[in-house]
Amino acid sequence: MKIYEAVCADAEALGGRVAVKISTGEGGNTHYLKPTFIRGLVEKVNGTIVECNTAYGGSRASNEKHWQTIREHGFDSIFAVDLMDETGEMRIPVQDHKHLRYNIVGDHLSRYDAMINLAHFKGHAMGGFGGVLKNQSIGVASASGKAYIHSAGYTTDIKDAWNHIDDQDGFLESMAAASQAVANYFNGRIIYIDVMNNMSVDCDCDGSPASPELKDMGIMASVDPVAVDQACIDKVFNHESKDGDTSKPLIERINSRHGTHILEYAEQIGLGSRKYELIDLDQK
Numbered sequence: 001m002k003i004y005e006a007v008c009a010d011a012e013a014l015g016g017r018v019a020v021k022i023s024t025g026e027g028g029n030t031h032y033l034k035p036t037f038i039r040g041l042v043e044k045v046n047g048t049i050v051e052c053n054t055a056y057g058g059s060r061a062s063n064e065k066h067w068q069t070i071r072e073h074g075f076d077s078i079f080a081v082d083l084m085d086e087t088g089e090m091r092i093p094v095q096d097h098k099h100l101r102y103n104i105v106g107d108h109l110s111r112y113d114a115m116i117n118l119a120h121f122k123g124h125a126m127g128g129f130g131g132v133l134k135n136q137s138i139g140v141a142s143a144s145g146k147a148y149i150h151s152a153g154y155t156t157d158i159k160d161a162w163n164h165i166d167d168q169d170g171f172l173e174s175m176a177a178a179s180q181a182v183a184n185y186f187n188g189r190i191i192y193i194d195v196m197n198n199m200s201v202d203c204d205c206d207g208s209p210a211s212p213e214l215k216d217m218g219i220m221a222s223v224d225p226v227a228v229d230q231a232c233i234d235k236v237f238n239h240e241s242k243d244g245d246t247s248k249p250l251i252e253r254i255n256s257r258h259g260t261h262i263l264e265y266a267e268q269i270g271l272g273s274r275k276y277e278l279i280d281l282d283q284k
Contacts, residue, residue, distance in 0.1 A: 001040050002281055003221045004116075007191050014189065016113030019082070020047040021139055023120060027059030027069050028207035031198035033120050035078045047116060048080045052106045052139065055146035055158045058207060084108035085142035092185050096177040096269040099153040099170050103137075103181035104145030114189040115182075117225065121194040121232045122212075123201035123250050126150070126165070127172065128259020130203050131229040132192040133266060137178035149174045169261055176266040179225060183271060192228045194220040196235070201253040215245045226272030230263050 008014070020042050025032030042049065053066055060066040063086050067076075075081050084106025091102040092109075119135035127134055138146055147161035148154075152170030155161050165171065183190060196217035202209035217235055222228040233254070239247040254260065267274050 001044065003193065003219050004041055004044070004191065006279075006281055007193075007221045007223060014045055014114040014116070014191065017111060018045040018047040019050040019109070019112040019115045020045070020118055021050050021115055021135055022118050023135065023139065023204040024049075024051050024060065024066070024070050024075055025073055025204045026054075026207040027072065029204050029209055031120070031122065031200055031209055031212070032073065032204040033118065033195055035074045038118060039078055041116070041118070042079055045116065048082050048112070049075055050082045050084050050106075050108070050112070050140075052085045052141060052146075053083070053143045054205065055143045055150070055161065056205075058205075061143070082108050082111070084140070085145075089142035089145065092181050094177050094181045095184060096173075096180060098177070099174045100148065100177050100181075101153065103178045104142050104148055104156065105140050105182070106142050109140065109182075109185070113186075115186055115191075117190055117192045119192075119194050120198070120204055121196045121220075121229075122199045122203060123253040124203040124257075124259075125206065126257065127175065127262065128254040128257030129229075129233065129250070131194050131232055132225045133175060133179045133229050133262055136182045136190075136225065137175040140182050141178060145178075149178050168258055169265075172258065172262040173265045176262050176269060176271060179266065180269060180271040183225065188223070190223075190225075192222050192225045194228050194232050196220065196232055199236075199250060201249050210249075213245075213249050214239070214247050222276070224272040224276070226263055226266045226274055227276035230274045231276055231278060233260060233263065
């Protein structure tokens with residue numbers, strides 16, 4: 001709440017219908033942002049938790065399975081929850097056409113006037129890391145939209161997409177373009193928050209993630225998605241590792257996937273800046 005209020009002092013006040021985009025977490029995963037942890041913020045903005053189905057099978061690959069996972073993880077008992085691609089999808093324009101001709105999102109996105117991009121910062125098997133850029137690209141995309149991004153614009157067919165994931169930089173650049181499309185859709189009415197806890201090398205989309213080896217680092221927030229993800233990356237890479245608190249596995253995961261390229265490309269296409277001023281609210 002403290003960091004949200006600090007960011008709102010520098011941002012256009014959120015109003016109307018507010019989508020709070022999180023990951024509901026794959027069945028078996030325990031690292032996702034818990035409903036009780038985020039409750040105060042969601043209630044403050046009278047927000048609706050929003051999600052979309054996955055494209056890789058598992059416990060969130062269909063409406064029925066995803067709703068079951070939402071219930072098991074306790075979200076619908078506290079919040080209004082909207083599975084945005086439950087009844088269909090829609091295309092929104094992309095500004096960068098290097099890989100994508102459009103972005104395919106859940107059609108319930110049209111219900112909302114603003115968004116809080118509430119991301120859990122951690123590693124990711126394909127992207128290297130997941131923060132607000134991933135949460136706004138893959139996370140807002142419908143299942144076929146996820147296939148389109150993962151295949152760098154080759155196909156929207158969920159089964160076929162996994163045969164066309166050899167262009168790693170194309171995938172990262174597609175995520176940046178899709179994230180920019182959502183930012184443009186809301187005309188900048190988005191606040192970005194990265195929660196740096198339970199930072200496993202694996203994503204919340206993994207039902208059996210590795211245990212975190214890095215201690216919690218706090219919460220970052222901004223109105224610039226590139227800046228806030230970059231700040232998290234810098235905090236991880238500049239961490240002095242020691243027994244029981246090491247960033248080395250997460251850094252290896254990020255480097256092995258060329259993960260920071262998404263930040264370089266997002267800045268290149270004008271989504272945000274990698275330069276930032278870090279303000280520590282605990283020191284103010």
